[in-house]
Amino acid sequence: MFKSRDLIAYAQAAPLGLVLLCFLVAPIIMIVIVSFWGATEFSIYPAFQFDNYAFLFGSPVTYKVFLATFKYAFITWAFTLGIGFTVAYFLAFYVRTQAMQTVLFLLCTIPFLTSNIIRMISWIPFLGRNGIANQTLMSWGVIDAPLEWLLYSDFSVILAFVHLYTLFMVVPIFNTMMRIDTSLIEAAYDNGATALQTLWHVIVPLTKPGIMIGTIFVVTLVMGDFITVRFMSGSQKANVGRLISNDISLLQYPSAAATAVVLLCTVLLVIAVLLRFVNIRKEL
Amino acid sequence: MTKMRYSRRAVLKGGAAAAAASAFPAPMVWAQEIKDITLRQFGTGVSNLNDVATKVKEDLGFNLAMTALDSDSVTQRAATQPDSFDIADIEYWICKKVWPTGNLQAMDVSRIANFDKISPIFTTGKLTPDSTIAQGTAPSTVGFIPEPGATEFADEVTNWMTLIPTIYNADTLGIRPDLIGRPIDSWAELLNPEFKGKASILDISSIGIMDMAMVCEAMGEITYGDKGNMTPEEIDKTFAIFTEAKKAGQFRAFWKSFDESVNLMASGEVVIQSMWSPAITAVKSRGIDCVYQPLKEGYRSWGGGLGLSKSLTGMELDAAYEYINWYLSGWVGGYLMRQGYYSAVPQTSKDFMSENEWGYWYEGKAATGDIVSPTGDKLAAAGDVRDGGSYEDRMGAVACWNSVMDENQYMVRKWNEFIAS
Missing domain, CATH: 3.40.190.10 (Periplasmic binding protein-like II)
Incomplete structure (x- = not known):
């Protein structure tokens, strides 16, 4: 028997539960089901077979592409964390007035008012062989010939990722930093800690939940992306998202679903591991 | 008002029936209902x-x-x-x-x-x-x-x-004659190391594979039974050649959409690539020299x-x-x-084209005045000749038609491998 208090609590949670059930759980179940189906060239038929998974795990391309996906995620994570932490640190501890903090924080978000595809594509003319970057470097005499690796390379892919997703790191880290009791920092200084020691032994541990939330954002976004990799690598590199999008464009939905399920499991696994390190509930 | 319309419809109906009887047999009889179709x-x-x-x-x-x-x-x-x-x-x-x-x-x-x-x-x-x-x-x-x-x-x-x-x-290859500076006459030029980092093909497997086949055949590496219906061995050999070229950095990028191909060419990132006819026009309309190069092996x-x-x-x-x-x-x-x-x-x-337009587009003659697209963009000036020449010259030199292979699924998997390699 439910107590009436329980009942009210359940009723309050019901709308969200229902939305999640319809728009999150049900589609995922559908994807899992379809991943066992079979496909001909232009139709899919219900079945229960492991062909899609067998092909996926049997192909060296899969491992290569998953590896590339992890590589992008890891490098992007390292850069966004470095930049995001620095920006948040500056905002939280160097900017004195709260008004100024708000202004600067909003300034960070301004580029994000435009579509992220536009922000990504605008790198292309900038980095191109005859682009602004190469022309500037050449006019300065730094290089004699245009740098080819600026565009359509891993460099440009990661550059775009870092540009697109750093804010997702800044926000949660800034948020946690703002909650740090400044008396703790003063106490550290009073006890003779250097600035670096304070940073490492006081601020970083207290910011961990924010870092973790930012990490989850960045890792999931990068691992699920396909359009950035396609545009910035000139279609020459592949990550898991591109495998899925290729399958979909060829109407191989079951195979796309199987890849999506494997990707989903991988991402969940990564997040599970991350959550072992930090209890983010403390933050929420 | 209602009455007016009724009478007008009646007149039209009579007229239509009369006209139908004389000039056009079936179609005009149902002129009334046709509006609803x-x-x-x-x-x-x-x-x-x-x-x-x-x-x-x-x-x-x-x-x-x-x-x-x-x-x-x-x-x-x-x-x-x-x-x-x-x-x-x-x-x-x-x-x-x-x-x-x-x-x-x-x-x-x-x-x-x-x-x-x-x-x-x-x-x-x-x-x-x-x-x-x-x-x-x-x-x-x-x-x-x-x-x-x-x-x-x-x-x-x-x-x-x-x-x-x-x-x-x-279709054929598009080139930037100003950046290449010498005549191009074969599909094999796409993999010429001279254009390392400046070539591109399209990332649409069914068409891309045909362009690859044209190149491999022109290089003398593979002789196909039917480029439109390759055997698995032919597919493997074709991809082996292109994977090697890709790893050696032959390609600047692959394109999937029309505008990507235009931008690659117009910006000078690429000087030779598979291309579609309107894309050439789009590059030209920016005032950049671009040719839809006829090649000796023929067209796709x-x-x-x-x-x-x-x-x-x-x-x-x-x-x-x-x-x-x-x-x-x-x-x-x-x-x-x-x-x-x-x-x-x-x-x-x-009958629906001017003599100048007919001469330029169909007969391969030099334009006698501006050639304008149906949407009003200027495509060519007096004196210009269509790349590839007349209808007979172009359609008479088709080497291969777009097709779907029996081994399509195998080919698509190899294509994915090629992109990921």
């Missing part, structure tokens, strides 16, 4: 032109609702949802895949007024009596069936046509046509025939030819 056409973007729908309403009185999809979705829809469309605007290789499903009905050739004037490419397959039929899914090989209801194609011209050809062209060609859904009957079917006859009567042909494509019945298009 809507034919649903779907197809790829190239020929799904809103101007055509507008003109149909104007000339024929009924509505044409157009839906543009990518070619994979088009195939799927034609194969699985016959009731969702009346007219399918599909490519010939799609027809090869879709016809056996029985979702389309053959057209009675005797009801097509201009059938005799349709280019022989689509009937006998031979532009001139001594031409050979190109490799791939040549339109003539899937253009006819022996009898209504048949799911096999006929080997010769019959009274039952599968698709009425609408639009077609011959494609073509589309209109097919009728099997669920079309009665008045709608009559309207569809009316629409097809109108399509071949010249206005659309002129419109398409002025974009750089070809019309299935070139002669009728002539």
